[in-house]
Amino acid sequence: MTNPVSTHPDTARVHDGVVEVIAARTLYDVGHLRPESHFEADLGIDSVIMESVLLSVREHFALSAELPAGPATIGELVDAVRAALAADAESGAPAPAATDAGAADPVTEAVVAAAMRQTQYQRHQLALDADLEGELGVDSVVLTSVVAEATERLGLTGPAPDLAGATTLRALADALRACAPAVRNTAQGAEAAGGAGTDTPEPRRAPGSAPGAGPDDWDHRSMKDFTEQRDPDLFAKTRSFAGYLRSREKDRLYWYGMPLHSKCGNRAVIFDELEGRKREFLMFASNNYLGLANHPGVIEAVVDATRTYGATHTGSRFIGGTNMLHKELERRLAAFKQRPACIVYPGGYSANLGAISALVKSYDTLVVDRLNHMSIVDGARLSGAVRKIYRHNDMADLERILSRSAEQGTGGRLIVADGVFSMHGDVCDLPEIVRLAKEYDARVMIDDAHSTGVLGVRGSGTAEHFGLKGEVDLELGTMSKTLAGMGGFVVGEEEVVEYLRYYSNSYVFAANIPAGVAAGLIAAIDVIEAEPERLKRLWTNIGTLRGRLLEAGFDLEHSESAILPIVIGDERRAMEMGRAVRARGLFCQTVVYPGVPLGDARLRVSVTCEHTPQDLDLAAEIFVDAARETGVLPTP
Numbered sequence: 001m002t003n004p005v006s007t008h009p010d011t012a013r014v015h016d017g018v019v020e021v022i023a024a025r026t027l028y029d030v031g032h033l034r035p036e037s038h039f040e041a042d043l044g045i046d047s048v049i050m051e052s053v054l055l056s057v058r059e060h061f062a063l064s065a066e067l068p069a070g071p072a073t074i075g076e077l078v079d080a081v082r083a084a085l086a087a088d089a090e091s092g093a094p095a096p097a098a099t100d101a102g103a104a105d106p107v108t109e110a111v112v113a114a115a116m117r118q119t120q121y122q123r124h125q126l127a128l129d130a131d132l133e134g135e136l137g138v139d140s141v142v143l144t145s146v147v148a149e150a151t152e153r154l155g156l157t158g159p160a161p162d163l164a165g166a167t168t169l170r171a172l173a174d175a176l177r178a179c180a181p182a183v184r185n186t187a188q189g190a191e192a193a194g195g196a197g198t199d200t201p202e203p204r205r206a207p208g209s210a211p212g213a214g215p216d217d218w219d220h221r222s223m224k225d226f227t228e229q230r231d232p233d234l235f236a237k238t239r240s241f242a243g244y245l246r247s248r249e250k251d252r253l254y255w256y257g258m259p260l261h262s263k264c265g266n267r268a269v270i271f272d273e274l275e276g277r278k279r280e281f282l283m284f285a286s287n288n289y290l291g292l293a294n295h296p297g298v299i300e301a302v303v304d305a306t307r308t309y310g311a312t313h314t315g316s317r318f319i320g321g322t323n324m325l326h327k328e329l330e331r332r333l334a335a336f337k338q339r340p341a342c343i344v345y346p347g348g349y350s351a352n353l354g355a356i357s358a359l360v361k362s363y364d365t366l367v368v369d370r371l372n373h374m375s376i377v378d379g380a381r382l383s384g385a386v387r388k389i390y391r392h393n394d395m396a397d398l399e400r401i402l403s404r405s406a407e408q409g410t411g412g413r414l415i416v417a418d419g420v421f422s423m424h425g426d427v428c429d430l431p432e433i434v435r436l437a438k439e440y441d442a443r444v445m446i447d448d449a450h451s452t453g454v455l456g457v458r459g460s461g462t463a464e465h466f467g468l469k470g471e472v473d474l475e476l477g478t479m480s481k482t483l484a485g486m487g488g489f490v491v492g493e494e495e496v497v498e499y500l501r502y503y504s505n506s507y508v509f510a511a512n513i514p515a516g517v518a519a520g521l522i523a524a525i526d527v528i529e530a531e532p533e534r535l536k537r538l539w540t541n542i543g544t545l546r547g548r549l550l551e552a553g554f555d556l557e558h559s560e561s562a563i564l565p566i567v568i569g570d571e572r573r574a575m576e577m578g579r580a581v582r583a584r585g586l587f588c589q590t591v592v593y594p595g596v597p598l599g600d601a602r603l604r605v606s607v608t609c610e611h612t613p614q615d616l617d618l619a620a621e622i623f624v625d626a627a628r629e630t631g632v633l634p635t636p
Contacts, residue, residue: 014061014085015078020123021056022074024116025049025384035075052362052384057081059363060122064088107154108173114149115169118142125386128170133370134401137387139377140597141227143172148228150176219247222571222593249274253575253590255582263294266610270587281587282615282622284605287481289562290453290534291610292524298484305519312514317501321512329518330489332525337452337460337477338469339491343500344518346510348449348478349375351488354504355445355476356416357382359496364411367401369393369428371421373447374594379416386411392421395432402440413442419451419462423596423604425559427455430466445474445490453482454562459528459535482528485521487513538562538609541616545607548620553633565591566603566623568632574601580626586619 019033026045039045045053054067057077063084071077112126119138132138138146147163154176163179166172221244229237248254252274261278262269268283292298305325315321326344334342345351356379360366366385368376370392380387388405390398398415405413415437417428430446437444448461456464459482463472474492479485490500501507528534542562549556555567568574571592578590581603589604596602605619627633 011078011082014081015074017060017123018057018074018078018081020116021060022053024119024122025053025056029117030113033074035073035078037074038072039074040072056122056362058084060124061085064091105173107150107177108170110150110153111146111169111173111176114146114153117149118145121386126169128173129168132167132169132172133389134391134397135388135404137366137368137380137389139370139389141377141594144224145228147172147176148230152230218572219244220572222598224593224598248575252579252582264288265291265294266608266612266615268587279585281582281585282619284586284588284607284611284619286606286608287450288484288610289482289538289606289608290459290484290528291608292453292482292484292527294610295484295524295527297527298520298523301523302516302520306514306516309515311516313512315512316508316510317512318508323515325515325518325522326512329522332522333489334491336458336525336529337475337491338464339475339493341494341497342489342491343497343504343507344513345488345490345504345507346513347486348476348480348488349378350506350510351476351478351490352376352379352447353382354379354506355474355490355500356380356414357505358500358503359383360385360414361411362386365405365413367398367405367413367415367442369417369421371424372416372418373422373449376416376418376447392424393426393429395429395436398433399436399440402436402442406440413440414445415442416445416447419446419448419455419465420561420563422450422563423565423591423602424557425561425563425565426557427451427462427465427560430462430468430472434468434471443473445476446472448475448477449481450561450563452477453528453535454538458532479521483521483524485513485517485524487517487521534609538607541609541611542607544613545605545611545616545619548616549605549623552620552624552627554623554627562607564605564607566605566627566632568601568603569599571598571601573630573632574603577626577630577632578603580629581622584622584626586622 015035019030022028022033022043023030026043026049028043033043037043039050050069054069058067061081061084063081065084065087067077067080067084071080108128112123112128115121115126115136115138116123119136119142121136126136130136132143143163150172163172163175166175226237226241226244229240231237245254255272255274258273259271260268261271264283264286265288266283267280268286269278269280271277272279288294309323309325313321313323317326330342330344333344334340345354352373352375356366356376360380360383362384364383364385366380366383366387368380368387368389370389388401390401402413415433417433419430420427428446433444436442446462451461451465453459455462458464461475461477463469463475474490474496476490477488479487479489490497542564546556546559546564549564549566557565557567559565568577574592575590578588581588588606590601591604592601611619624633628635
């Protein structure tokens, strides 16, 4: 006779497990997920998300058979899981393995629950001692959200503590437990008002408040402090940030988004909104590496095609948004990159979102470099895949991650890396990435946003630079930089590209680039192929300015491209040096969080072929003078 306990699993236990999975997949708070909640009408869970939920529930409970697609409410899904578990028990199928995640104390439970919601992992996937980046793919941005939610669950007031040094969930729980006596007492099962001795935490400031920071009253907050400010009023964080932004602008430390009043060449006229007047700047903030944005042939092609085809098509590629120029652009890009086929997206950002989310699913693994562009990070989130982060350009760490994921043996693996890292200027170790991908049966996609038109003898990108054409599965790029237009693209094998056309939502459900833009891009490729001296001049300029800056004592990290990072570290000093540079008539980017992690602030200098020797001499002089004024370099 069958044991009724084993064939009729406890409803409460199954309900809790189902709710955990749904919360992880949808980011709903568990308190919002009731047995009667209808998946579509109440929770907005469509058929695509539901498929992922059913698969995750099956994995969570280690069910031997697929769940039926019919359940319309959480209660009905719980009943379906109970029935499946009973059937497995009848057939003698093994019970799911236990996990240690969240089993210890309320602090650990709060951390694990927050990690589930912020990462979409299930509880059994969150080993307490797994490395947050390398094994769980939790980067600094996601970690901020995990800490903020765990802090809220534990009833702590004020902003979330900075626990960026924690490398595992267990370490995160230990650090959070140590930050306040009330949390330690909770973990020990004591009353919240129990004896805490003399270990009293420092008062914590309210979210969005500006602390007095010493004699100069410097506001030590960064943009990180506003990402997780929680309030019943959704716009409360915007008001807090507005005050912070105004103070930075008043000190002339933020000048992002100032409008151009001229073409953007080696010099540009910009309306200085902080001074209320137009100024001509020496321009080192443009990604117009080969100067094609101002080429007469490119401009004329844009004008002629716009007159012929109109301003835009007002449609996607599938619905009235394709003409022969788009077909020709894809053909030319494929030929330029020496690959069989190409798909053009509305933007480089949407190319990463669309390609990654189309190819990689929740049961697959995405392996990414720690310093990849944010569009790759967001593509990973959209895919719902297991994301694993290897240390920047550390091939031993990449191999460690690939080896562990291969042992797990579920789903496919895609390695994604920038060809040139946009805030650091260094180049990925493509030969080793390709070798490891072959050894561990993974696919490779390289983002050539800052490599196209810069690396390689012909300027076709990272694969050409390393002599690995045809060895990289997918090469992705943007057309808003060297190619002087708008849009993004992916090149690869024809069947892969055709799959992307039908499964990339950012392609299928988005308007196409205008015909005039497509014509300009074709003309830009013509110029690259007809005028190779532009690429040679670019590299001459890179070498000249790079040498001058290194000679002056600046830290340029391992830059091997047109991007020269002047690494400063401290956010305040970086902003102050940026202000001093701008005051001297040079425009470049000051990069702070979230463009780079806290403590890694820098100026980002972009070199183009349009810069003259006099421009480069003046730029080097300005950077040195500004650095000495602000203490970045010592005064001679």
